[in-house]
Amino acid sequence: MKHVTLRQIKIFESVARNLSFSRAAEDLHLTQPAVSMQIKQMEGLAGLPLFRHNGKRISLTEGGSLVLRHCQVILADLRAAEQSLANLLSGGVQHLRIGLITSGSRLFPHLIHSFVQEHAAVDLDMKVGPRARLIEMLRSEQIDVAVMVRAPDLPQMVARPFADHPFVLVAAPTHALAGQRAIPLARMGAECLIVRESGTDTRIVADDVFLGQAAAPRHMELGTSEAIKQSVMAGLGVGLLSVHEVDAEVRSGQLQLLDVQGFPLLRQWQVVHSGDRPLPPAAREFRQFLLADGGAILASLAGH
Known part of the structure; x- marks a missing residue:
């Protein structure tokens, strides 16, 4: 697949994540025929089918699952490079994208504030929503880490309890x-x-x-x-x-x-992230902060 293009990799990843050609077309602002054509070209380069079709439903073949893992690594590396360049241009500001379940919205903003105070170069983007929405945001890379109670039953998700x-x-x-x-x-x-x-x-x-x-x-x-x-x-x-x-x-x-x-x-509160891609530096530091100090800080906040 040495002639595969970055555009094809992005299209394939979106189809594989959504398991839908039409939703991938919406995500990427393309027509469905354009998406289908790029997938066919990619399957030609791979030399085997990447998706199996069952009526209107599609699923990844074994070869498709293998290609997806490599595509996710490539895209993650590109995002990390973009973030590093952005940090360089902005004087070192790092972006921290956190998802928080609704039941944590009373105490966790104070805990997150404790982290941000110690990391002045962090630009915070916090989303609050139900568990299912946060899991989807992790899968679609809209957030880097999420805080929830029940860990997702998905092999690519990594969860650690902290409080x-x-x-x-x-x-x-x-x-x-x-x-x-x-x-x-x-x-x-x-x-x-x-x-x-x-x-x-x-x-x-x-x-x-x-x-x-x-x-x-x-x-x-x-x-x-x-x-x-x-x-x-x-x-x-x-x-x-x-x-x-x-x-x-x-x-x-x-x-x-x-x-x-x-x-x-x-x-127990769990900090969750996708194991398919490396965590950005700020998200990695925030995860370590929760594992080391999150329980004690939450207990202190709840006692006031």
Whole structure:
């Protein structure tokens, strides 16, 4: 494949990532016939099919998977070169692209600020969104590292835990269960459990706990943690949220932690990145910062 072009490599990588010729065409602002033609030319250079077709669906062949790994390395090296040149031209400013799940939006900006204070030459780009969106942003290289609770079940993703992340059940202070001790988990079957939507880390935790119960509580799905807290305060049900998200409301007396058996439910914060490409220097330093100091800083922030 010594005559393959950079344009063909970019087109192939986009088709392989999206598993769609049409979505790749949208990504690259090309027509679908142009994308198909470049893939055919690349398959001719490779001497074997790179994709198998099953109706309208496509998947990578063994040869396609092999070519993809090499293309990802080539593109990663080019991006690293571009970043190095940009750093040189800008006097050493490094870009840090972080993705953060919604349940971390209260404490993590303060933790990230601690890192940025020590690295004055870092230009921060932070995205906040649900877990599934962050995973897609990692795969499409829109962010370099992500912070979430459940590590992606994808072989190319590397995840390391760095801090405890407890989840709790909360109710309005006037709720019948408020103030009771050692509430049996089965008792929650009589409650309306207010949770985040499917695919979020918080909802995954709720499903882990309650889907196997003989008498699972009725679920009410809401799109934001703030909506859940307000609904719980209004007496519409019991909320399952990260302890970090409800700390202020519990301290002010607007919400009360329920003493339910098995809670707080302990999970861990994970720092995640793609193992298919090298981390830029700023992202590498931020990851090391989380692994070394993230747990202690989060504990300090949660204690205030």
